[in-house]
Amino acid sequence: MDVGTLVEQARAGRPRAVARLISLVESAAPELREVMAALAPLTGNAYVVGLTGSPGVGKSTSTSALVSAYRRLGRRVGVLAVDPSSPFSGGALLGDRVRMQDHATDPGVYIRSMATRGHLGGLAWAAPQAIRVLDAAGCDVVLVETVGVGQSEVEIAAQADTTVVLLAPGMGDGIQAAKAGILEIGDVYVVNKADRDGADATARELRHMLGLGETRAWQPPIVKTVAARNEGIDELVDALEKHRIWMGEHGELTLRRQRRASQEIESIALTALRRRFDHLHGDQRLPALAQKVADGQSDPYTAADELIAGITQL
Template sequence: MQDVATLVAQAREGRPRAVARLISLVEGASGQLREVMAALAPLAGRAYVVGLTGSPGVGKSTSTSALVTAYRRTGKRVGVLAVDPSSPFSGGALLGDRVRMSEHASDPGVYIRSMATRGHLGGLAWAAPQAIRVLDAAGCDVVLVETVGVGQSEVEIASQADTSVVLLAPGMGDGIQAAKAGILEIGDVYVVNKADRDGADATVRELNHMLGLGESRAPDDWRPPIVKTVAARQEGVEEVVEALEKHRAWMEERGVLAGRRLARAAKEIETIAVTALRERIGDLHGDRRVSALAERVVSGELDPYGAADELVAGVTRH
C-alpha cells in the first residue's frame, strides 16, 4: 500500500499518476478511502465544478474538449471527469470520451479521467463526489463533469455541480426530451450545439418558449442564457465560458454558490451514511433477528414498518 500523505503531496504537485492512484482508491472503495478523504478535506473547495449533460449525440465530449481548450488559453488547470456507461462484463468505462479528448493528453495542465457508472442511475458514478474532491485538491481550477448520455436520468448532475450546462442539438427532438426529463429545472446555461445545422434557430426559439412557460422567477433571479455553438470548430465556446463566469459571479454575489456547496456536502454525508447502514443490514441476511421479525410480520403481530424500525434500531445501537 502506498503512503496516502505521499500520494496527496504528489497530486498537489500535479503528478498525474498520483491523481490516478487516488481516484482508483476512491472508485475501488479502498480500505484507505477514509484516510484519503481526511487528507484531502483541507485542500479542496477551491475548484469551480461545471456539469455537462444532454442526450446522446449532442456533442458532449466535443463540447467538453472545446471548453478545456478555452480554459487552458486563460492558464487555468482543468480536470475532466467523464462518466461513461459501465461495461456489463468488466464494470469498466468505455473510453470514447478519452479518444475524443486526445488532443489534451500531453498537456500537463489537464487531467482526464473516465469513470464507470457501474449501474448507478442518475448519470453519475457513485464515487463522483470523491473523485471531484481529488481533482479539486490536486489544484484544478475548473473541474468539468460530463455525464452519461442516457437522457431522463441525468438530473443528478445538478446536485454535484456548481453550474449545470445542458446541451441540445437541432433535429434531435431534444425539446420534448428536455421537458420530460426535468432538464428545464436543472440548467443554468443552455447550449445548442451543432448550430450550423438546419433547425438551430428553431431549437433556440422552442427552448426560449419552454423556459418562459416554466418560469416563476423573481426579477433578480438568474435567467439561464442560451448559447449557440459549433464545438467541433470552437465556435461560440468563448461565449459559453463567459456565460459560466457570469453565473458564477451571480451565485457568489448572492450566496447561492455557498448554499449549493453546503447542500452537496449534506447529500454526500447522507449517501455515505445510508450506504453504511445498507451494508450493515445486508450483513444480516439470514440472521435470526431478521427471520424473527419476518415471522412476526407474517403472523400479524407486527407491521413491516414497525419491523423495519426495530431492525434499524438494532443496527444503529452500537
C-alpha cells in the same frame, strides 16, 4: 506509497498520483477515509461544471472544446466522464472519446472516465469523491460529463456548481427536455451544432419553455455553438464565468456546495447504516423479519421499526 505522499504528489500535478487516489476512492479501499481526511483542507477551490444532454448532442466534443478554452486562459482542468451504464472505469477506457486525446499529453489537463453501474449508491456515491480528488489536486475547473441518459443527469446537476444542458437541432429535444426535467436543472443552455437547420427554432422553443416558469433570480442564457469548429466556445466560457460570479454575489455558490456536502454525508451515512443492517446479529435479523413479512405475519413498517431498534442499540 502512503496516502500523505500520494496527496503531495497529486498536488504537484503528477497524473499517476491523481489516478491512484481516484482508484482508491472508487474502489472504497480501506485507505478511503484517510484519503478523504487528507484531501479535505485542500478542497473548495475548483469550479465544478456539469455537462449533460441526450446522446448525439455533442457533449464530448463540447467538453473537449471547453478544455481548450480554459487551457488558453491558463487554468488547470480536470475532466470526469461518468458513464452510468458501464461497469468499466479508468483513464485508459475512454471508448470513442477520441477528441479528448487532443489533451492527452497536456500536463495541465487530467481526464478520467468513471463507471457507476453496479456501484454502491451509484453516482451519488462515487462522483463527488472523485471531484474532491481533482479539486485537491489543484484543478481550477472540473468538467463533469455524463455519458448516457436518464436519472444520472439530474444527479450530475446536484454535484456541479454550474450545470450546462446541451441540445442539438432537430432531435426532438423540445419534448424530451420537458420530460427529463432538464428545464429545471440548467444554469446555462447550449444549442450545439448550431450550423444545422433548426438551430434557431430549437433555441426559440427552449427560450419559450424557460420563460414559462416562475421568474428566476438567474435567467439561464442560451448559447449557440458549433463545438466541432470551436465556434461559440468563448461565449460559453463567458456565460459560465457570469454564472459563477452571480452565484458568488448571491451566496448561491456557498448554498450549492453546502447542499452537495449534505447529500454526500447523508449518502455515506445511509450506506454505513445499510451495512449495519446486513451485519445485524450475524446476518440473521433482517432475513427473519423479511420471512415474517413474506408470510403475512408482519408488515414492512413494523419490521422496519424493529430493524431500526436493532441498529440503534449497536
